[in-house]
Amino acid sequence: MAHVAIVAGPDAGHAFPAFALAGRLAAEGVEAVVFTGSRWTGAASPRGIDVAELPGLAARAADDDEDAGAKLSRRAARIACGLAPQLALHKTDLVISDVITVGGAWAAELTGLPWIELSPHPLYRPSRGLPPIGAGLASGTGWSGRARDAAMRTATSWSLRQGERQRARVRTAIGLDGAPVPPVARLIATLPALEVHRPDWPADTHLVGPLLWEPTDEVFAQPAGRDPLILLAPSTAVTGAADMVSVALEAMRPEILGFPVRVVVSALDIPDGVPHSDSVVAGTARQDELLADADLVVCGGGHGMLAKALSAGVPVVTVPGGGDQWELANRVLRQGSGLLVRPVTADALAGSIRSVLTDRRFAEAAAEAAGSARATVDPVRVVCRLLP
16 A cells, blocks of 8 residues: 655645645545644544654744744754654655645655645746736736836846745755755645636646645534625634634625625634524534535635635635735636735625625636636646656
């Protein structure tokens, strides 16, 4: 039996796709262990996922977490050195490393194993045909648009080179001299509707569709009635917009929105002060079950919730925070599946919710986004083809 190690950080947006892929590999007879934080062991292990704690995740007193490049590189080195012996212990044949958990890739290099890069979101590598990722901008057109994109790429290139120098120094310190060994493939776990065209799409890079996983088997008890059903899902990321839930609930009051709605607040950690009433319930349960009946999702714009909503053909209103949420929210806006609100106020949010619920074009665009999944490939087939 082939043995695969999947390495991912502990944030839900990275650990959950790793669990989903591990489950799909196991169903095809490939033994997979997920190295991640211990937070999710209690949810994943009873559902047949082999979970091991990823060494080196914890911050140390000397770490400078204000410097993102130094943080990622130094922690990656600790992860790589701690993980490499465990890869040998598990008789690993192939490593699948989350795109930001670089230590998994370095551990594969230290042990001479092939590795695959997993992006649980669109491809965020720089491109000569795109503005920098995170700007939320479409590719410029015409001479002025291309000049704008080139100027923006130049402005960010110093930071990219600085990060490369930091990684090179740290790699040398753990015995990895020379250029990093590239992955044998990249898995891009998103809907084609959320991806953008680039003239330099890397070779052996596969759109495999969202890797969705539910941390519970509980099912929501929906509010009774026939009013529109809204799933309100605050971001799981630390960069999510603050206090989004209270503002959204205010916006969805009938006297502000203009008509009654039913609301389910779905979160891993329910914020304090969420009211429970005949029209509002809150808890942690399966979002995929709820989406079968939902008319709208209001969320922070993280990839996991966006992919889940659009895969179900449900339009969205996003309240993006930091990280990649602004980028993704703007892609949804351009694709037509939803609107974004920033800065967030009750009136602005109510207006967007009202528009999406009353204009069928948003639901039609969401259905098109769901249909784009037909253009993806099976990640298990990619992995099995690359097993030594």
